[in-house]
Amino acid sequence: xxxxxxxxxxxxxxxxxxxxxxxxxxxxxxxxxxxxxxxxxxxxxxxxxxxxxxxxxxxxxxxxxxxxxxxxxxxxxxxxxxxxxxxxxxxxxxxxxxxxxxxxxxxxxxxxxxxxxxxxxxxxxxxxxxxxxxxxxxxxxxxxxxxxxxxxxxxxxxxxxxxxxxxxxxxxxxxxxxxxxxxxxxxxxxxxxxxxxxxxxxxxxxxxxxxxxxxxxxxxxxxxxxxxxxxxxxxxxxxxxxxxxxxxxxxxxxxxxxxxxxxxxxxxxxxxxxxxxxxxxxxxxxxxxxxxxxxxxxxxxxxxxxxxxxxxxxxxxxxxxxxxxxxxxxxxxxxxxxxxxxxxxxxxxxxxxxxxxxxxxxxxxxxxxxxxxxxxxxxxxxxxxxxxxxxxxxxxxxxxxxxxxxxxxxxxxxxxxxxxxxxxxxxxxxxxxxxxxxxxxxxxxxxxxxxxxxxxxxxxxxxxxxxxxxxxxxxxxxxxxxxxxxxxxxxxxxxxxxxxxxxxxxxxxxxxxxxxxxxxxxxxxxxxxxxxxxxxxxxxxxxxxxxxxxxxxxxxxx
Amino acid sequence: xxxxxxxxxxxxxxxxxxxxxxxxxxxxxxxxxxxxxxxxxxxxxxxxxxxxxxxxxxxxxxxxxxxxxxxxxxxxxxxxxxxxxxxxxxxxxxxxxxxxxxxxxxxxxxxxxxxxxxxxxxxxxxxxxxxxxxxxxxxxxxxxxxxxxxxxxxxxxxxxxxxxxxxxxxxxxxx
Numbered sequence: 001x002x003x004x005x006x007x008x009x010x011x012x013x014x015x016x017x018x019x020x021x022x023x024x025x026x027x028x029x030x031x032x033x034x035x036x037x038x039x040x041x042x043x044x045x046x047x048x049x050x051x052x053x054x055x056x057x058x059x060x061x062x063x064x065x066x067x068x069x070x071x072x073x074x075x076x077x078x079x080x081x082x083x084x085x086x087x088x089x090x091x092x093x094x095x096x097x098x099x100x101x102x103x104x105x106x107x108x109x110x111x112x113x114x115x116x117x118x119x120x121x122x123x124x125x126x127x128x129x130x131x132x133x134x135x136x137x138x139x140x141x142x143x144x145x146x147x148x149x150x151x152x153x154x155x156x157x158x159x160x161x162x163x164x165x166x167x168x169x170x171x172x173x174x175x176x177x178x179x180x181x182x183x184x185x186x187x188x189x190x191x192x193x194x195x196x197x198x199x200x201x202x203x204x205x206x207x208x209x210x211x212x213x214x215x216x217x218x219x220x221x222x223x224x225x226x227x228x229x230x231x232x233x234x235x236x237x238x239x240x241x242x243x244x245x246x247x248x249x250x251x252x253x254x255x256x257x258x259x260x261x262x263x264x265x266x267x268x269x270x271x272x273x274x275x276x277x278x279x280x281x282x283x284x285x286x287x288x289x290x291x292x293x294x295x296x297x298x299x300x301x302x303x304x305x306x307x308x309x310x311x312x313x314x315x316x317x318x319x320x321x322x323x324x325x326x327x328x329x330x331x332x333x334x335x336x337x338x339x340x341x342x343x344x345x346x347x348x349x350x351x352x353x354x355x356x357x358x359x360x361x362x363x364x365x366x367x368x369x370x371x372x373x374x375x376x377x378x379x380x381x382x383x384x385x386x387x388x389x390x391x392x393x394x395x396x397x398x399x400x401x402x403x404x405x406x407x408x409x410x411x412x413x414x415x416x417x418x419x420x421x422x423x424x425x426x427x428x429x430x431x432x433x434x435x436x437x438x439x440x441x442x443x444x445x446x447x448x449x450x451x452x453x454x455x456x457x458x459x460x461x462x463x464x465x466x467x468x469x470x471x472x473x474x475x476x477x478x479x480x481x482x483x484x485x486x487x488x489x490x491x492x493x494x495x496x497x498x499x500x501x502x503x504x505x506x507x508x509x510x511x512x513x514x515x516x517x518x519x520x521x522x523x524x525x526x527x528x529x530x531x532x533x534x535x536x537x538x539x540x541x542x543x544x545x546x547x548x549x550x551x552x553x554x555x556x557x558x
Numbered sequence: 559x560x561x562x563x564x565x566x567x568x569x570x571x572x573x574x575x576x577x578x579x580x581x582x583x584x585x586x587x588x589x590x591x592x593x594x595x596x597x598x599x600x601x602x603x604x605x606x607x608x609x610x611x612x613x614x615x616x617x618x619x620x621x622x623x624x625x626x627x628x629x630x631x632x633x634x635x636x637x638x639x640x641x642x643x644x645x646x647x648x649x650x651x652x653x654x655x656x657x658x659x660x661x662x663x664x665x666x667x668x669x670x671x672x673x674x675x676x677x678x679x680x681x682x683x684x685x686x687x688x689x690x691x692x693x694x695x696x697x698x699x700x701x702x703x704x705x706x707x708x709x710x711x712x713x714x715x716x717x718x719x720x721x722x723x724x725x726x727x728x729x730x731x732x733x
Binding site: 119120123124127128131133148180181304305306308309310 | 586
């Protein structure tokens, strides 16, 4: 059937099973919006208040559901506004397809109105990007884009469509397969490597599993939990790996790295074997790479061969899909061994050095997060922002479900939490979505409060206001003798009033003794609600391993 | 990454000649902090493809990382390392020189010794074409009087692995 490029875009989205589209109109995407209008109700349009918000919402939707997040924006500023969202998804390997309008083919290169070289700009922050030269390429390129976004290590793919192509007519047939030259990632681990892995695991007296984002995003959390339970292997998690939760509580040792638990980092530094699943050994995890896990042999399982040996030398690489590799390993009964001595050692660390904070009169964020953990259901999806709030959430909220923490791990994007929570709620209308943000990050995409109202989404929001850009302030306390340069923001607005102006219920929380009641009200509310909490401005994230230091070098006070 | 264990390596990359491919490859080097000495591109056996020859300074660890990252570029078909000994490597230079102060025959003799050619001559000067491994071209340029050189255009290295067999046949010495 002959149809316009704009209609081809809509039909291709339908072929890919897209039912939710984050989009913002503009001059260069008018034909697509017209086709979406004519299409009616097959695709739900979510219009944010800023393209960056739309991009993060698509990202949050993808993180929470595992589906590809899709957004459409116009050329020039529409496209450039999404670059932070694209970079964010790229760092955390989130599948996105970004469709950007472009000025007509004949105007490209003339500095036309709202022209930006978006394929040039996004080159280093996309898994792949394409500009359409001919309407005939449109459907095959969209097929390729969805395929690439999902396959292997997922990531964002951008397709730039000049507006004249959206009007051009051609025969539409959606290809069954993407035409690609290489890039068929291996699913199974190499049998020889697996044999060695089994032998290493069998011989290990102090084994430790590190679960990374690859476990969550390959939907392997259930299998990883089972693997740890069956073989009695203790497990720790990276920021992106939260959600790992073996049934046996004595096997779980929290987060690791810069703000990991003391016992988690102890486990890393004292293990004799590490099985790293879908981990990229970021600098926030390694501390000092030279002294990371000094006594351990490392088995590194990852779908991306480029991750092997990138940040740390490993003893046994296994290139493969985490789920497939776990399926291969889980049948190997020889791995079983008595590890009770090692578990006891870790248990005593956990008892002697638990996660803790000073309980004085003021309102403590850790206390609030523990209360949230208590009153919100187990399958709550938590979206955190970046900075102290992010680390407290990671430390004090116990994640028991896969894909239940949405956080900007790699790029560290302030302003991520609110739009990501919106995307998650749209993907999972039946689950509670709870957002944590600091006063700084919340204001970076605060306009998306209107999106919550527009679509009547039930999103619960906790703004932890300490009147500072807290994480930087904490570093300034440590490194700059409390010269708080640029980080004081005691002039914050009344967030409760802002929420009410939008039409969202809001509560204020100033005193520790009111915390429990407020949290109960927040959890019980059947529509969106914001809590503006004035927390102790001097509170720090602890424990802490200073940048570049060994994980043994744990600070418990500043 | 320390600079100490860095040595020169040649990587040959076969890619689809799709729009922006050169930008994709070169931006990769900047983004990952790899130092490129030269990069050349030309049509490969298959008309749709380009063969890039990239010379980098790298230690063994970053060399491995470079190859893996190159493979992640969607249009990459094959990445191969050129063997440091079992290779044929060439560069071409066009050198514009003023007429020498010494007799012209001395200049022509030098060009002959290096198996170069004079490809353009005018009262204002000459253009010399010379082909060979990089050190040979460096040596030739060093032998020219410095102030006689007006401009140099070098292609950068192209290289290909040898047929398997003995190293350094007489064919190589003739080149």
